[in-house]
Amino acid sequence: MRRYFLVAGLLLSSLPLTGTCAAQVGPNDTALSPAKMTAIVGGKLLTVTHGTVENGVVVMSAGKIVAVGPAASTKVPGDAQVFDAKGMTVYPGLFDAETHLGLAEVGSDQNSNDLAEPSDEIMPHMHVADAFHAETVRIPVARLNGITNAIVAPASQDSVAGQDAAIQLYGRDRDAMLLGRDIALAMNFEGGVRRKANYDGPAKFPTTRMGLATQIRQAFLDAQAYEAEMQAAAKPDHKGPEHKKDLKLEALLPYLKGEKPVVLSAYESYEVEVAMGIAKEFHLKVILNHVTHAQNILDEIASYQVPVIVGPIYDAPSPDERYDAVYSLPAELQKRGVKIAFSSLGGSGDVRNLPYAAGYAVAYGLPYDEAMKAITLNPAEMFGLGDSLGSLDVGKTANVVVASGDPLDVRTSVKQVFIDGHAIPMVSRQTQLRDQYMPLTKKN
Amino acid sequence: MFAIASAERGCMKLFAAAALVPPLGLLAQAPESAPTDIVIKNATVMTVTHGTIERGSVWLHNGKIAVAGTSVDAPAGATVVDATGKYVTPGIIDPHSHSALGNDINEATSAVTPSMMMIDAFDNTDKALYQALAGGVTTELLLHGSANMIGGQAVVIKNKFGFSRDAMLFPNAPRSIKFASGENPKRVYGRRNELPSTRMGNFEVMRQAFEDAKAYMATWDAYNAKVAKGDKEAVAPKKDLKLEALADVLRGKLFVQIHCYRADEFLTEEAIAKEYGYKVRAFHHALEMYKVGDKIAPTGTGIATFADWWGFKDEAWDAIPWNAVMSMREGVRVALKSDSNDYVRRLNQEAGKMIHYGGATEEEALKMVTLNPAWIIGVDDRVGSIDTGKDGDIVIWNTDPLSTYARAEKVYIDGNLFFDSSLPGLGTTHFHGVMHQAGFDGADDEDGDGQ
Numbered sequence: 001m002r003r004y005f006l007v008a009g010l011l012l013s014s015l016p017l018t019g020t021c022a023a024q025v026g027p028n029d030t031a032l033s034p035a036k037m038t039a040i041v042g043g044k045l046l047t048v049t050h051g052t053v054e055n056g057v058v059v060m061s062a063g064k065i066v067a068v069g070p071a072a073s074t075k076v077p078g079d080a081q082v083f084d085a086k087g088m089t090v091y092p093g094l095f096d097a098e099t100h101l102g103l104a105e106v107g108s109d110q111n112s113n114d115l116a117e118p119s120d121e122i123m124p125h126m127h128v129a130d131a132f133h134a135e136t137v138r139i140p141v142a143r144l145n146g147i148t149n150a151i152v153a154p155a156s157q158d159s160v161a162g163q164d165a166a167i168q169l170y171g172r173d174r175d176a177m178l179l180g181r182d183i184a185l186a187m188n189f190e191g192g193v194r195r196k197a198n199y200d201g202p203a204k205f206p207t208t209r210m211g212l213a214t215q216i217r218q219a220f221l222d223a224q225a226y227e228a229e230m231q232a233a234a235k236p237d238h239k240g241p242e243h244k245k246d247l248k249l250e251a252l253l254p255y256l257k258g259e260k261p262v263v264l265s266a267y268e269s270y271e272v273e274v275a276m277g278i279a280k281e282f283h284l285k286v287i288l289n290h291v292t293h294a295q296n297i298l299d300e301i302a303s304y305q306v307p308v309i310v311g312p313i314y315d316a317p318s319p320d321e322r323y324d325a326v327y328s329l330p331a332e333l334q335k336r337g338v339k340i341a342f343s344s345l346g347g348s349g350d351v352r353n354l355p356y357a358a359g360y361a362v363a364y365g366l367p368y369d370e371a372m373k374a375i376t377l378n379p380a381e382m383f384g385l386g387d388s389l390g391s392l393d394v395g396k397t398a399n400v401v402v403a404s405g406d407p408l409d410v411r412t413s414v415k416q417v418f419i420d421g422h423a424i425p426m427v428s429r430q431t432q433l434r435d436q437y438m439p440l441t442k443k444n
Numbered sequence: 445m446f447a448i449a450s451a452e453r454g455c456m457k458l459f460a461a462a463a464l465v466p467p468l469g470l471l472a473q474a475p476e477s478a479p480t481d482i483v484i485k486n487a488t489v490m491t492v493t494h495g496t497i498e499r500g501s502v503w504l505h506n507g508k509i510a511v512a513g514t515s516v517d518a519p520a521g522a523t524v525v526d527a528t529g530k531y532v533t534p535g536i537i538d539p540h541s542h543s544a545l546g547n548d549i550n551e552a553t554s555a556v557t558p559s560m561m562m563i564d565a566f567d568n569t570d571k572a573l574y575q576a577l578a579g580g581v582t583t584e585l586l587l588h589g590s591a592n593m594i595g596g597q598a599v600v601i602k603n604k605f606g607f608s609r610d611a612m613l614f615p616n617a618p619r620s621i622k623f624a625s626g627e628n629p630k631r632v633y634g635r636r637n638e639l640p641s642t643r644m645g646n647f648e649v650m651r652q653a654f655e656d657a658k659a660y661m662a663t664w665d666a667y668n669a670k671v672a673k674g675d676k677e678a679v680a681p682k683k684d685l686k687l688e689a690l691a692d693v694l695r696g697k698l699f700v701q702i703h704c705y706r707a708d709e710f711l712t713e714e715a716i717a718k719e720y721g722y723k724v725r726a727f728h729h730a731l732e733m734y735k736v737g738d739k740i741a742p743t744g745t746g747i748a749t750f751a752d753w754w755g756f757k758d759e760a761w762d763a764i765p766w767n768a769v770m771s772m773r774e775g776v777r778v779a780l781k782s783d784s785n786d787y788v789r790r791l792n793q794e795a796g797k798m799i800h801y802g803g804a805t806e807e808e809a810l811k812m813v814t815l816n817p818a819w820i821i822g823v824d825d826r827v828g829s830i831d832t833g834k835d836g837d838i839v840i841w842n843t844d845p846l847s848t849y850a851r852a853e854k855v856y857i858d859g860n861l862f863f864d865s866s867l868p869g870l871g872t873t874h875f876h877g878v879m880h881q882a883g884f885d886g887a888d889d890e891d892g893d894g895q
Contacts, residue, residue, distance in 0.1 A: 105755075106755060106756075106757065106758055106761055107755055107756035107757055107760075108627070108756065108757040108758065109757075109758065137755075138755065141754075314786050316571070316572075316575060316785060316786065317571075317575070318881070319571040319878065319879035319880065319881045320878070320879075322869065322870055322871065323574065323575050323578035323579075323789075323870070323871065324578070324865075348752075348753045348756075348787075350752065350753070350754075352752075353752070356793065356848050359848030359849060360790070360793075360848055360849075362848070362849060363842075363848065363849040363850065363851050364851070408848055409796075409847050409848045409849070410793050410796040410797045410799075410800060410846070410847070410848050411796050411797075411799040411800050411846060411847060412800060413800050430754070430763075430764040430765065430766075431764075433734075433762055433764050434734070434764050434766045434770070437734050437735050437770065438770065
């Protein structure tokens with residue numbers, strides 16, 4: 001890491017600065033000062049909520065969108081900085097419904113890895129916000145492709161893995177970037193979490209899906225009993241022993257009350273059915289995750305009336321399935337009225353490739369506007385952030401992207417990203433390396 | 445690091461796959477022969493070598509490309525395929541794959557295993573081949589993994605899914621051998637406390653192997669000299685498959701395909717190649733080529749790299765998505781590769797990213813998944829572009845193949861239709877059986893298993 005900062009330091013003085021802002025690369029310097037009033041003019045607006053505006057204006061002030069509309073009828077304030085987006089496409093910042101941003105740096109390096117707490121399966125008291133490394137090199141890389149918001153979730157090793165955080169991909173430090181701590185509970189009911197089946201040592205419960213299901217049920221029952229005990233202990237005439245605080249059980253209470261969503265991961269149809277059975281038993285507010293190989297129960301999934309983070313659509317179909325059995329899943333769910341979102345997990349797991357998954361789903365039948373929604377407004381709504389994120393609407397957070405063309409196309413380049421109204425430096429460790437070695441090429 | 449969940453799932457797939465007993469008898473018996481003449485008409489034809497032909501036609505005759513142009517002089521009886529509004533490209537070529545090799549990617553019991561023949565592990569019913577075919581992939585180089593400094597010898601296949609093993613081999617393709625250096629051999633042997641646990645160890649193991657090969661060649665040279673002089677008493681040295689294979693490297697009979705990531709390793713590998721007198725055909729992964737492209741270009745060594753993979757290990761930490769285009773601008777021949785049963789299905793999109801990262805032209809981008817990988821494999825005289833006399837390996841796409849929205853609709857190999865997405869079921873024309881599923885996801889390095 002020391003080596004990296006040295007390189008970054010050398011480059012600061014010589015870097016050409018992009019966009020409207022003269023910001024530095026460093027630790028989010030621009031975020032220290034309030035954003036200037038900026039008007040993005042002349043671009044094609046993909047508003048997500050109210051269609052496309054061919055020649056539009058977006059005005060941002062104090063971190064909010066304050067005006068959106070056609071150039072003809074939208075006034076550009078005289079004191080606004082103008083960003084000329086003629087010939088470009090303007091859209092709300094993208095929202096990735098499941099990432100591990102800030103939980104791991106170099107993939108193979110265990111020291112940089114806080115992906116999941118492997119010591120036990122029922123770990124609702126693990127808060128990823130406590131591990132979130134805001135200065136990760138991975139965040140600037142992702143945001144340069146227009147991803148401005150993400151859910152940070154633990155890896156799926158535990159059946160109850162911990163609580164997710166929602167982040168903004170820019171801000172002066174962790175506190176500024178955390179939009180929501182503990183906004184959802186990550187639960188996994190999939191074959192892969194039975195890791196004790198291959199436990200290197202004496203066998204340890206649970207090694208089967210029945211074991212996993214029983215363990216999850218018992219955890220929620222214990223939490224219900226805990227709450228009853230807590231309420232009894234709070235009564236003035238309480239006589240028994242004093243109530244002892246249990247962080248693990250306490251962590252489950254908001255989810256038992258349906259106050260916050262549970263992101264419930266399952267791949268196969270029978271896993272989905274078992275997991276939904278448990279969720280119904282405890283009246284959990286569910287966001288289904290994956291359902292990758294549950295094509296035979298899509299109507300049933302629609303009947304649950306819960307949103308779905310679909311895919312990864314890059315998961316391979318089974319040997320008896322058609323090559324596009326998973327690619328077409330988003331379209332099939334959307335057709336049945338299911339609210340869907342995409343996450344970048346799967347494939348190489350690179351957050352910057354989020355829009356391409358949505359685009360590929362379009363190739364396999366998902367309407368374009370629904371694909372845009374599935375990486376903007378839908379995930380924002382699923383996690384209770386729909387009022388402030390996910391569309392170009394007055395009053396929303398000024399997270400806006402300007403790109404050379406269609407955001408879902410791999411050929412498109414993002415030209416400028418605004419987060420909280422700041423024109424963020426279009427610089428990452430990777431652009432620094434590029435620019436450091438680019439003269440080599442130019443010499444020829 | 446993002447592969448943790450998928451690696452777990454991979455384990456589960458292994459169990460699931462065990463239940464699928466291979467019903468070998470169900471495979472297509474007699475390959476159907478293709479029509480003698482096929483004309484694909486009214487398409488946007490991306491030739492790779494001589495530009496794009498709008499409203500163009502491609503005539504396939506006896507499995508070869510007869511001609512491509514705005515109009516072709518095909519016989520009246522030709523099968524006509526109307527491709528109005530569609531795009532036509534040569535078949536996509538993957539120069540780095542471990543598909544269809546079951547769980548037999550690495551013979552990781554010794555750091556030098558040059559006599560391992562990947563053809564002995566080739567399973568032609570692996571579903572990964574079908575899924576790649578449906579992504580427009582017609583030729584693949586199936587390589588040994590990267591656990592060993594000197595791995596095994598590759599097999600080159602044409603993706604004629606449904607045909608027999610022998611019928612899927614690329615006829616007379618040059619032989620390639622896989623080398624590797626860096627973290628994978630370090631980790632595999634290091635955790636056993638064996639040589640090579642370091643990069644110093646890495647390269648010393650290689651040098652010793654070639655010293656052994658030279659000594660072996662010398663014994664044969666001496667023997668042959670005696671025989672030439674008429675010495676009837678001369679005793680032939682023992683044939684040693686391992687040393688024979690290494691000798692073939694030194695004799696220039698094997699294309700050397702080297703897995704390595706770092707700039708310093710390219711320089712070391714080239715120096716060793718020079719020292720022992722062999723050529724490096726390509727560096728695979730080569731994520732830091734942008735740092736030394738000007739030095740590697742004159743050697744003629746190509747690269748097979750990822751479009752934008754990075755950060756999964758230390759030696760991939762300096763990876764940047766501009767690597768391919770920056771290296772190309774330095775004069776290095778650049779191919780993109782999958783190294784994955786997933787990405788092989790959309791290498792066309794990976795090529796499209798090169799327009800975004802570095803401003804490649806459409807032709808330059810397409811060349812990275814067609815003609816350039818063909819050169820790395822050594823079959824660029826037969827595939828990789830739409831030129832008269834080349835094999836009739838053709839893909840018809842619904843739209844521009846470099847966009848996110850492209851789907852391969854029809855895939856021809858040697859003028860024979862192997863995939864047609866408009867057909868019900870799998871869309872295969874020659875495969876009528878049950879596929880195999882390897883327990884392994886085909887990725888070389890993603891989860892660091894040293895494959």
